Amino acid sequence: xxxxxxxxxxxxxxxxxxxxxxxxxxxxxxxxxxxxxxxxxxxxxxxxxxxxxxxxxxxxxxxxxxxxxxxxxxxxxxxxxxxxxxxxxxxxxxxxxxxxxxxxxxxxxxxxxxxxxxxxxxxxxxxxxxxxxxxxxxxxxxxxxxxxxxxxxxxxxxxxxxxxxxxxxxxxxxxxxxxxxxxxxxxxxxxxxxxxxxxxxxxxxxxxxxxxxxxxxxxxxxxxxxxxxxxxxxxxxxxxxxxxxxxxxxxxxxxxxxxxxxxxxxxxxxxxxxxxxxxxxxxxxxxxxxxxxxxxxxxxxxxxxxxxxxxxxxxxxxxxxxxxxxxxxxxxxxxxxxxxxxxxxxxxxxxxxxxxxxxxxxxxx
Amino acid sequence: xxxxxxxxxxxxxxxxxxxxxxxxxxxxxxxxxxxxxxxxxxxxxxxxxxxxxxxxxxxxxxxxxxxxxxxxxxxxxxxxxxxxxxxxxxxxxxxxxxxxxxxxxxxxxxxxxxxxxxxxxxxxxxxxxxxxxxxxxxxxxxxxxxxxxxxxxxxxxxxxxxxxxxxxxxxxxxxxxxxxxxxxxxxxxxxxxxxxxxxxxxxxxxxxxxxxxxxxxxxxxxxxxxxxxxxxxxxxxxxxxxxxxxxxxxxxxxxxxxxxxxxxxxxxxxxxxxxxxxxxxxxxxxxxxxxxxxxxxxxxxxxxxxxxxxxxxxxxxxxxxxxxxxxxxxxxxxxxxxxxxxxxxxxxxxxxxxxxxxxxxxxxxxxxxxxxxxxxxxxxxxxxx
Numbered sequence: 001x002x003x004x005x006x007x008x009x010x011x012x013x014x015x016x017x018x019x020x021x022x023x024x025x026x027x028x029x030x031x032x033x034x035x036x037x038x039x040x041x042x043x044x045x046x047x048x049x050x051x052x053x054x055x056x057x058x059x060x061x062x063x064x065x066x067x068x069x070x071x072x073x074x075x076x077x078x079x080x081x082x083x084x085x086x087x088x089x090x091x092x093x094x095x096x097x098x099x100x101x102x103x104x105x106x107x108x109x110x111x112x113x114x115x116x117x118x119x120x121x122x123x124x125x126x127x128x129x130x131x132x133x134x135x136x137x138x139x140x141x142x143x144x145x146x147x148x149x150x151x152x153x154x155x156x157x158x159x160x161x162x163x164x165x166x167x168x169x170x171x172x173x174x175x176x177x178x179x180x181x182x183x184x185x186x187x188x189x190x191x192x193x194x195x196x197x198x199x200x201x202x203x204x205x206x207x208x209x210x211x212x213x214x215x216x217x218x219x220x221x222x223x224x225x226x227x228x229x230x231x232x233x234x235x236x237x238x239x240x241x242x243x244x245x246x247x248x249x250x251x252x253x254x255x256x257x258x259x260x261x262x263x264x265x266x267x268x269x270x271x272x273x274x275x276x277x278x279x280x281x282x283x284x285x286x287x288x289x290x291x292x293x294x295x296x297x298x299x300x301x302x303x304x305x306x307x308x309x310x311x312x313x314x315x316x317x318x319x320x321x322x323x324x325x326x327x328x329x330x331x332x333x334x335x336x337x338x339x340x341x342x343x344x345x346x347x348x349x350x351x352x353x354x355x356x357x358x359x360x361x362x363x364x365x
Numbered sequence: 366x367x368x369x370x371x372x373x374x375x376x377x378x379x380x381x382x383x384x385x386x387x388x389x390x391x392x393x394x395x396x397x398x399x400x401x402x403x404x405x406x407x408x409x410x411x412x413x414x415x416x417x418x419x420x421x422x423x424x425x426x427x428x429x430x431x432x433x434x435x436x437x438x439x440x441x442x443x444x445x446x447x448x449x450x451x452x453x454x455x456x457x458x459x460x461x462x463x464x465x466x467x468x469x470x471x472x473x474x475x476x477x478x479x480x481x482x483x484x485x486x487x488x489x490x491x492x493x494x495x496x497x498x499x500x501x502x503x504x505x506x507x508x509x510x511x512x513x514x515x516x517x518x519x520x521x522x523x524x525x526x527x528x529x530x531x532x533x534x535x536x537x538x539x540x541x542x543x544x545x546x547x548x549x550x551x552x553x554x555x556x557x558x559x560x561x562x563x564x565x566x567x568x569x570x571x572x573x574x575x576x577x578x579x580x581x582x583x584x585x586x587x588x589x590x591x592x593x594x595x596x597x598x599x600x601x602x603x604x605x606x607x608x609x610x611x612x613x614x615x616x617x618x619x620x621x622x623x624x625x626x627x628x629x630x631x632x633x634x635x636x637x638x639x640x641x642x643x644x645x646x647x648x649x650x651x652x653x654x655x656x657x658x659x660x661x662x663x664x665x666x667x668x669x670x671x672x673x674x675x676x677x678x679x680x681x682x683x684x685x686x687x688x689x690x691x692x693x694x695x696x697x698x699x700x701x702x703x704x705x706x707x708x709x710x711x712x713x714x715x716x717x718x719x720x721x722x723x724x725x726x727x728x729x730x731x732x733x734x735x736x737x738x739x740x741x742x743x744x745x746x747x748x749x750x
Contacts (some may be wrong), residue, residue, distance in 0.1 A: 261544075
């Protein structure tokens with residue numbers, strides 16, 4: 001019972017951090033103290049936080065290494081942008097259209113996650129990582145050769161080029177292969193982003209706390225033991241994986257409705273991005289949801305705050321990343337941190353170290 | 366006590382975050398024009414961004430040395446976008462914080478579309494040196510220096526048709542590249558109106574751009590006389606080499622992306638003999654203006670300029686002409702400046718490196734004559750009609 005209560009409190013702190021951060025940013029924006037660069041970064045930040053939290057569900061809670069997360073984001077981004085584009089003149093109320101777009105992104109990415117999960121989750125560890133990596137690349141490459149156009153006769157599809165669509169002269173090419181979708185309405189706002197983060201947190205944190213969540217974690221800790229007590233391994237694995245994919249789809253919706261030009265390049269939806277999301281999760285602590293949020297924010301801001309260093313920022317960024325990883329997770333660094341903390345809090349030495357350990361370790365594997 | 370520590374930690378971290386968010390307010394430099402530039406200076410497309418950066422830099426240094434625009438000096442700041450639409454918008458916002466009045470860029474089409482959607486809200490005057498897709502200039506505050514992709518495609522098809530260069534044409538293009546597939550699409554459409562047939566159209570992607578034997582074989586099997594290459598010169602040099610070693614005897618025809626092919630390292634330039642290209646700029650052109658530009662550029666940056674550098678160089682001089690025409694002052698707000706320059710653009714006629722007597726319509730597209738060049742004796746030579 002005690003752990004239940006403390007867990008609840010822990011979750012409340014996580015929600016609290018998001019809400020407080022939102023309130024502070026809103027006040028600063030109203031006061032005109034925020035630079036344009038920061039204002040432009042707010043929506044992407046929300047998207048990356050959702051991605052990190054959702055991947056943590058697969059990596060931390062289910063205990064499987066997935067390198068295809070950007071692929072699911074890509075699915076969410078393109079399906080929802082496509083939807084928004086074709087219904088732009090039909091559904092004129094923005095919030096209804098955008099809500100539908102979010103739902104569509106969620107369902108589409110979840111469905112793809114489910115379909116991919118079925119064959120793939122038979123594998124474990126490195127093998128799973130490699131296969132998800134490949135699936136992520138497939139999704140990206142398929143979108144790069146996909147042409148969809150719309151005219152009075154309806155939708156036209158092609159995998160060859162825009163000419164092969166045979167559109168009427170006034171027809172509109174919506175997905176133009178490698179050129180992607182242009183002119184997606186800019187509906188994402190910081191407020192919507194934060195609401196989506198809170199919903200994501202609500203889903204993920206409650207799942208972890210629930211009976212299903214305990215079943216999923218038992219699979220992570222010992223498959224044979226879990227199976228022996230009658231847990232349906234396939235079902236719970238698929239549940240976690242598909243949910244994680246669906247939430248990545250939501251992040252994709254947020255991403256695509258923030259930029260008017262959406263292209264599936266190796267940069268934004270390739271394996272680089274998947275690994276970037278994994279870095280958020282690993283730096284924040286595998287299984288530690290709050291850590292994912294913080295590390296996603298820091299690592300997204302860092303390269304932009306380093307803009308003043310021009311091209312050296314790539315180098316500095318990498319060095320800072322290495323330093324942060326070591327500081328957070330190297331055993332020696334952890335011991336050093338504890339010693340430092342002890343010195344700072346010498347008057348409450350014992351108590352602090354004990355409680356810190358408890359709070360920090362409870363979420364980890 | 367634990368609560369206190371946590372609260373303190375929270376407060377401290379919040380203070381830190383707040384400190385990092387604020388700062389650097391937009392200080393309006395009332396006595397200089399602040400020109401910003403955006404393009405990829407890191408990653409695979411760095412040569413394009415760097416060329417734009419240097420080309421604009423050269424022009425701005427020249428103008429400043431000559432006393433500025435109407436006596437007003439120019440400040441210049443170039444931001445990297447890593448060829449990523451999202452980063453490009455970040456770069457734009459960073460430049461806004463710096464106090465930019467006028468934007469030269471972004472360098473690439475996709476980034477340009479993303480940034481144009483932001484700049485229209487500020488009514489910022491934006492001129493893209495090399496963002497060539499039509500979507501770039503959808504807003505009225507954006508103008509182009511380069512041709513739009515459709516114009517290049519139509520121009521190339523019309524040139525081949527009208528001059529009876531060939532009757533059977535094969536195309537090899539990069540389907541993962543906006544520039545290449547944009548030109549190909551319009552080329553194929555226009556070809557229907559021209560007296561030649563496209564006998565094969567084969568694509569490659571960024572992941573498979575080293576071996577072109579299949580595409581060339583297809584072209585030969587279908588009896589093509591000419592291969593149209595709406596691609597960049599690096600891949601084109603491979604295609605020419607592989608075609609020669611396989612013994613095919615095609616004519617080759619390209620667009621402005623082929624400019625620079627004679628400078629590819631370890632490329633046997635004799636293979637490029639007879640290659641025709643429609644390009645606004647060639648570094649080896651004999652006119653005085655180009656030669657001075659190339660010499661200055663080489664002296665300053667140790668590199669031969671390509672068309673991107675020339676486009677950016679022109680973009681700065683176009684801005685200068687527009688400011689002089691409209692009498693705009695740096696004390697004007699970004700939006701006022703935008704309105705003034707937009708009005709002036711349609712009345713301008715600028716002689717630049719990439720075209721003589723360039724004019725603009727209100728939609729932002731440039732009117733200039735494409736130059737058809739042929740590579741002769743290891744040099745670009747203008748084909749006289």
